[in-house]
Amino acid sequence: MSAIPTHIDFRRNVQSVEPQVPASVRKATTRFLDTRAAVVDVIGQESWQALRQAGHDVRLHTINHLDYYLARLEEEVTRAGGHVHWARDAQEANRIVLEIAQEHRVKRVVKAKSMVTEEIGLNRTLVDAGVQTLETDLGEYIVQLAGTGPSHIMVPAIHLTKEGIADLFREKLGLDALPEAARLAALARAQLRQEFLAADMGITGANFLVAETGTLVLVTNEGNGRMCTTLPPLHVAVAGIDKVVPDLESLNVLLKLLPRSATGQKMSAYTAFITGPRRTEEENGPKEFHLVLLDNGRTIILQDEITRETLLCIRCGACLNVCPVYNHVGGHAYGFAYSGPIGAILLPQLVGTKVAADLPFASSLCGACADICPVKIPIVEILLRLRRRVVEGDTVEPAVSPATLRLGVQMVARAMSIPWLYDLAGQLLRIAQAPFRRGAWLPSLPPPLNRWTMARPLPALRADWRAAWRRRTPEGRTRQRRIRIALVAALASAAAYVGWRLIQRQDRGE
Amino acid sequence: MRARVQVFATCLGENFFSDVLKDMVTVLERLGVQCEFPEGQTCCGQPFYNSGFQSQTLALARNWLRAFANTTGYIVAPSGSCTDFVRHRYLELFPPGAPEHPQVEEIASRAVEFTEFLTRVLKVTEMGAHFPHKVTYHAACHSLRNLGLRDEPKLLLQAVEGLELVPLAEEETCCGFGGVFSVIYPEVSRAMMDAKVKNIQASGAEYIVTNEPGCLMNISGVLQRIGSPIKPMHLIQILASSKDSSRPSP
Ligand code: SF4
Numbered sequence: 059m060s061a062i063p064t065h066i067d068f069r070r071n072v073q074s075v076e077p078q079v080p081a082s083v084r085k086a087t088t089r090f091l092d093t094r095a096a097v098v099d100v101i102g103q104e105s106w107q108a109l110r111q112a113g114h115d116v117r118l119h120t121i122n123h124l125d126y127y128l129a130r131l132e133e134e135v136t137r138a139g140g141h142v143h144w145a146r147d148a149q150e151a152n153r154i155v156l157e158i159a160q161e162h163r164v165k166r167v168v169k170a171k172s173m174v175t176e177e178i179g180l181n182r183t184l185v186d187a188g189v190q191t192l193e194t195d196l197g198e199y200i201v202q203l204a205g206t207g208p209s210h211i212m213v214p215a216i217h218l219t220k221e222g223i224a225d226l227f228r229e230k231l232g233l234d235a236l237p238e239a240a241r242l243a244a245l246a247r248a249q250l251r252q253e254f255l256a257a258d259m260g261i262t263g264a265n266f267l268v269a270e271t272g273t274l275v276l277v278t279n280e281g282n283g284r285m286c287t288t289l290p291p292l293h294v295a296v297a298g299i300d301k302v303v304p305d306l307e308s309l310n311v312l313l314k315l316l317p318r319s320a321t322g323q324k325m326s327a328y329t330a331f332i333t334g335p336r337r338t339e340e341e342n343g344p345k346e347f348h349l350v351l352l353d354n355g356r357t358i359i360l361q362d363e364i365t366r367e368t369l370l371c372i373r374c375g376a377c378l379n380v381c382p383v384y385n386h387v388g389g390h391a392y393g394f395a396y397s398g399p400i401g402a403i404l405l406p407q408l409v410g411t412k413v414a415a416d417l418p419f420a421s422s423l424c425g426a427c428a429d430i431c432p433v434k435i436p437i438v439e440i441l442l443r444l445r446r447r448v449v450e451g452d453t454v455e456p457a458v459s460p461a462t463l464r465l466g467v468q469m470v471a472r473a474m475s476i477p478w479l480y481d482l483a484g485q486l487l488r489i490a491q492a493p494f495r496r497g498a499w500l501p502s503l504p505p506p507l508n509r510w511t512m513a514r515p516l517p518a519l520r521a522d523w524r525a526a527w528r529r530r531t532p533e534g535r536t537r538q539r540r541i542r543i544a545l546v547a548a549l550a551s552a553a554a555y556v557g558w559r560l561i562q563r564q565d566r567g568e
Numbered sequence: 569m570r571a572r573v574q575v576f577a578t579c580l581g582e583n584f585f586s587d588v589l590k591d592m593v594t595v596l597e598r599l600g601v602q603c604e605f606p607e608g609q610t611c612c613g614q615p616f617y618n619s620g621f622q623s624q625t626l627a628l629a630r631n632w633l634r635a636f637a638n639t640t641g642y643i644v645a646p647s648g649s650c651t652d653f654v655r656h657r658y659l660e661l662f663p664p665g666a667p668e669h670p671q672v673e674e675i676a677s678r679a680v681e682f683t684e685f686l687t688r689v690l691k692v693t694e695m696g697a698h699f700p701h702k703v704t705y706h707a708a709c710h711s712l713r714n715l716g717l718r719d720e721p722k723l724l725l726q727a728v729e730g731l732e733l734v735p736l737a738e739e740e741t742c743c744g745f746g747g748v749f750s751v752i753y754p755e756v757s758r759a760m761m762d763a764k765v766k767n768i769q770a771s772g773a774e775y776i777v778t779n780e781p782g783c784l785m786n787i788s789g790v791l792q793r794i795g796s797p798i799k800p801m802h803l804i805q806i807l808a809s810s811k812d813s814s815r816p817s818p
Contacts (some may be wrong), residue, residue, distance in 0.1 A: 070756055080759070166611030382742045385757040420753060422746025422760070423618060424709040442618065449620030464621070471616055471624035475631040480610040484583055499792060509751040513758040523577055523586035527605050 062148070062179060062409065066393030068416035078387040079217045083329040086216045087379035093322025094376065101318075113315045114434035116308040117370035121360070127269040127302045128351065134272025138334025146177035155180060155294055158348055159189055162292055164258040170276065170283040171195035172263025173211050173373060174352060176300050176395045177408065178458035180261070191255075194250050196243055196283040200563040203230045209389030211396060212320050212375035217388045233506045258345065260286035260317075262424075263374070266312060270305035274349065276330040277316060279323075284330050292333070298352050301370040308508070312372055315432035319374035355408045362454055364443045368403050371432045376504075377427035377437065383420055393416060399427035403440045411448045415458050417443035484521035485536070485545055491519055571690075574636060575605045576654075576679065578612070579720060580781035587645050587782070590681060591808035593714025596644070599686075599695060608635030614653040619748040622661075629654075629661055636675050642689060643679040646804055647781050651681040656714065681711060682804055683779050687720040688753035693727040698811040700730030704773035705803075706764070706787065707740045708780030721779050721803055728806060736776075737767040743778075745786040761790045768798060779803040 098106045105148040120127055134140045145151035156240045159167065167189055169175065181202075193202040197214035201207060203226055208214030215223065220237040227245060235245050262283060266275040287293050303309050317323040336343035347375045360366050378384045378398030389397030393414070396404050400420055406414040418441045428437040443452075450464070451457030457464070473479050475501050494500045499515040502508065510516055528534030528541075571708065573596060579588050593603045632654065636643055645651045658676045662668040677724035686692055707727060711717045725733050744750065744760025768776045776791070776798055780785055788800035 069753055071753070072753065098600035214595040380647050382744070382760050382763075383753075383756055386756055386763070418620075419749060420756070420758070422709070422742045422744060422749045424746065426709075426740075426742070429713060442620075442622075445618070445620035446622045447620075452622055459620075467616065467621050468624055471613075471621065471627055474611050475627040477608045477610055477631070477635070499789075501793075508752070509754050513750070513754040514761065514786065514793050516789065517785060518582055520586050521583050521590050523582040524605075524607065526586060526590060527575075 060247040063413060064415055065412075066405070066409075066414045068391060068393070068420045071391040071393055072387050075387050075391055076217075078219060078222075080386050081489045082219050082222075083388050084385050086210075086213055087385055090322055090375075090379045091321070094379075095322075097318045097322050097324055109311065110313060110432055110434050112311045113372075113432055114370065116303065116311055117372070117433050118367065118502060120302060120304055120308075121300065121366060121369045124299060124302070124360070126494050127304055128299055130269040131267055131272060131302050132351075134269065135262050135334065135347075135349050136272075137349075139337065140272065140334045141347055143348060143350045144319045145350055145352045145354070147354050148352075151178050151350050152180055152183040155296065156183055156187055156189075158292070158294055159184065159259055160187070162258065162346075164189055164292065166253070166257045167191045167259045167261055168254055168257040168282075168286050168290060169198070170193050170260070170278065170286040171198050171214070171298060172261070173208075174263050175261065175296050176207060177298075178296070178352065178354065180296065187285050191261075192253050194254070194283075194286060195278075196246055196280060199246055199250065203227075204298060206390065207395060209397065210366075210375060210378055211215070211373050211389075211398070211400065212378075214305065217390065240419070243433065253287045254285045255284075257286075257290040259292040259294060262286055262293070262295050264295050264301050264349075265295055265316065266309055267302045268304075268306060268309055272333055274330075274332040275309065275313075276328070276332065277313070278328045278330070279321070279327045281328055284328055285466075287332055287344065287537040288342045291345045292348075293332075293346070294348045294350065295332075296350045296352060298354070300371075301354050312433075316372050316374050319376040319430070319432040358454065359407045362452070364436070365403070365407060365440050365454075366402075367435050368407060368440055370435050371400055372433055373400070374432055376430045376432065379423075380426045380430045382424065382426070383422065392420070399437050399441075400435075403435075403437060403444060406444050406448070411444070411455050411458050411479065415448045418442075418448060445535050481541075482545070484519070484550075488519050489549075493531060524558060571600070572602045572641040573685070574639045574641060574643045574678075575603050576612075576643045576650065577605070578645055578647045578781060579610070579615075580785060581646050584628075584785060585646070585750060585781050585802060587805050588802040591802075592644070592646050594808045595695060599690060599692065600722050601690075604639065604641075606635045606639055610635075612650050612654050614650060615747055617653070617657060617661075625661060629658055630668065632687045633658075633671050633675055635814050636678075637671065638815060641678070641772060641779070643683055644682055644685050645679065646682050646779070646802060648681040648684075648708055648715050648717060648785045649780060651679050651684070652710045652714040655679045655768065672768055678747065679716065681715055681779070683711075683721045683724055684715060684717055687723060690758070693723045695727075695807060697728040697807045697809055699728050699806050699809045701775055702732045702734055702773045703775045703777050703806065704734050704736040704768060704771040705739065706736060706743060706768075706776060707779040710780055711779055712740060717779075724754045724803065724807060725777065728809075729811075731806070734771050734773050736773075738763070743783050743786050745782045747782065748784065757786075758790075761786060765790055765794070765796070769796070771796065775799050775801050775806075777801050777803050777806060 061340040110406045135142050143154045181191050193199045200215040210216040223239040224235045227235045264274050265277045317326045335347040381398050384398040425438050449459045495518050501515040528538035529537040612632050613625035617625040654676045658672045662672045743764045744757040750757040
């Protein structure tokens with residue numbers, strides 16, 4: 059369970075990534091990408107692209123009419139016998155859930171995997187209030203034991219090796235386990251079984267909320283979600299307001315996109331449709347059903363026309379899997395709950411650019427994420443928009459970069475837009491680089507350029523194209539000669555001026 | 569009538585890779601295309617835009633438009649990234665209603681990346697190039713994803729006499745350049761490069777070729793640092809190689 063940070067220092071986080079993490083992450087992401095590619099091939103590129111467009115359109119339509127669909131959702135959930143709560147922020151959501159727990163004298167909570175409860179830090183609130191809270195998704199169970207947050211929105215323990223998990227079980231549970239996936243899962247399952255039966259309350263997130271029917275849809279593979287929603291007498295679901303979809307027809311599109319993009323499955327093992335609490339004593343399911351709808355900054359995200367599309371996300375994790383940055387640093391480097399490309403665009407908007415200013419820059423803008431996203435979120439466009447927000451500020455938030463930096467960059471930009479100055483600067487830099495030059499390379503440069511040379515040398519500046527071009531014609535040659543003379547004259551007068559000042563200084567006896 | 573094009577040198581091109589520009593002109597002239605170089609051009613503004621200083625981009629973009637305003641013919645660059653920037657981003661910088669908008673529509677739409685110009689405009693892949701070596705190709709992100717040039721550069725390479733094009737694992741994965749990213753997060757950039765270089769080494773190629781100066785600068789830098797014998801080249805340099813020109817390695 060990760061705390062909501064006050065400042066995310068991506069570079070520092072990257073530097074402390076444990077060496078085995080990238081390999082573990084890559085192993086899993088490669089597998090997911092391969093299976094995904096195979097199921098997409100079955101559908102065929104053309105139909106898949108059409109499906110993505112349909113997914114994008116229905117999500118965008120919903121986000122643009124959130125007020126309408128949320129009202130409808132509330133109506134239908136209530137009609138089905140559920141209770142709807144509105145939470146403005148994390149604090150309010152936590153308070154609501156805690157109150158429900160206290161009202162029902164809840165001692166033990168079982169939880170299904172939910173990113174939104176990670177976002178609001180619900181576990182800590184419950185545990186602090188003396189409510190035992192247990193994650194039941196295998197991956198979440200492992201990261202809970204480890205005392206960290208998830209490092210992938212779909213695969214929470216993706217950063218750990220089997221050996222690491224076996225060690226963890228030994229240390230925290232006193233269980234001797236062989237580092238084999240099936241054995242580890244069986245051990246965890248045995249531990250969890252009793253907990254499901256003893257729990258007073260089940261907490262889940264939501265993959266989708268169908269407005270038309272008031273139905274909560276949970277897409278899982280382990281069946282723990284179903285246990286959390288049927289065994290305890292009380293079910294509380296926490297969901298961002300962005301999770302609503304208009305009707306079953308649009309749900310159908312998204313259910314085709316989600317498992318394929320996430321794990322490369324045509325369908326996940328369990329897709330649960332939950333509409334209100336049980337209606338008769340004979341039925342399975344909880345006696346009470348509560349839905350907590352969370353804003354926590356989402357309505358602010360809606361304000362910006364471009365960044366708004368962040369809310370289309372269906373949390374499939376494909377953008378993480380394909381992201382070269384994510385694959386090399388893992389999820390914890392992003393500092394909080396969401397990671398990878400979606401984390402890089404969502405976190406700065408959820409926690410503010412002051413806290414997460416680093417994240418929009420944690421991307422090479424390669425665009426692989428936007429290409430794979432099943433709902434076609436223009437992730438690169440949003441990253442660029444957020445970079446502008448950090449550096450220059452916009453209508454949503456003021457700039458967080460120092461004013462001096464902005465002024466400096468402005469001067470450089472202006473100078474570079476004046477052709478003769480640009481040309482001259484190239485010639486001067488070519489001279490200035492001499493002390494750093496080793497053959498055709500500049501192996502190490504002073505700050506801030508050392509940030510480049512610490513990773514690889516810079517080719518020596520040539521800046522000789524214009525001269526070469528001019529030499530192609532007689533007029534050009536004359537022009538080039540004049541420019542040369544002007545440059546030499548300028549340098550000579552600069553040198554003379556400096557010399558003169560030095561002599562003056564000496565004369566004054568300084 | 570001979571076709572005429574304007575050379576869009578790009579900052580990295582003119583400051584670090586003048587050989588590539590010279591070769592670009594050589595290849596174009598060999599194909600009967602007349603080249604001009606508007607001297608008023610400087611930087612298109614992309615580095616500023618991508619690092620968030622988007623309002624500072626305007627001065628540079630205006631200068632770029634001014635430089636190419638009274639020219640005719642395609643504006644050819646040795647970079648997909650810069651081409652993409654002026655072709656697509658200028659429309660956003662100067663939206664309908666902005667005084668520069670009509671100019672953007674006329675000028676920026678003439679911008680093409682070099683391999684795009686050959687394969688889509690001139691529709692040639694064969695130009696008598698000769699390069700008897702084992703070569704592998706790295707797909708630059710912006711050429712690939714923003715301009716949709718997936719097969720074109722490889723078609724050009726395959727048409728080179730004597731050249732053996734060997735596949736590069738994860739050809740379409742970013743090399744870790746990413747402009748400002750590479751200096752803000754050098755450790756991540758380096759990790760991405762190391763993965764790229766591993767694949768390049770595994771390909772068994774003598775040459776690693778790409779059509780993007782940014783990638784070239786990044787990849788050649790890391791090859792230099794680790795003392796690798798594999799030689800980096802811009803695709804244009806390969807196309808400029810002919811039987812009688814024994815090329816020194818870059
Ligand atoms: S941004 Fe797109 S690819 Fe990434 S998790 Fe969300 S839906 Fe999936």
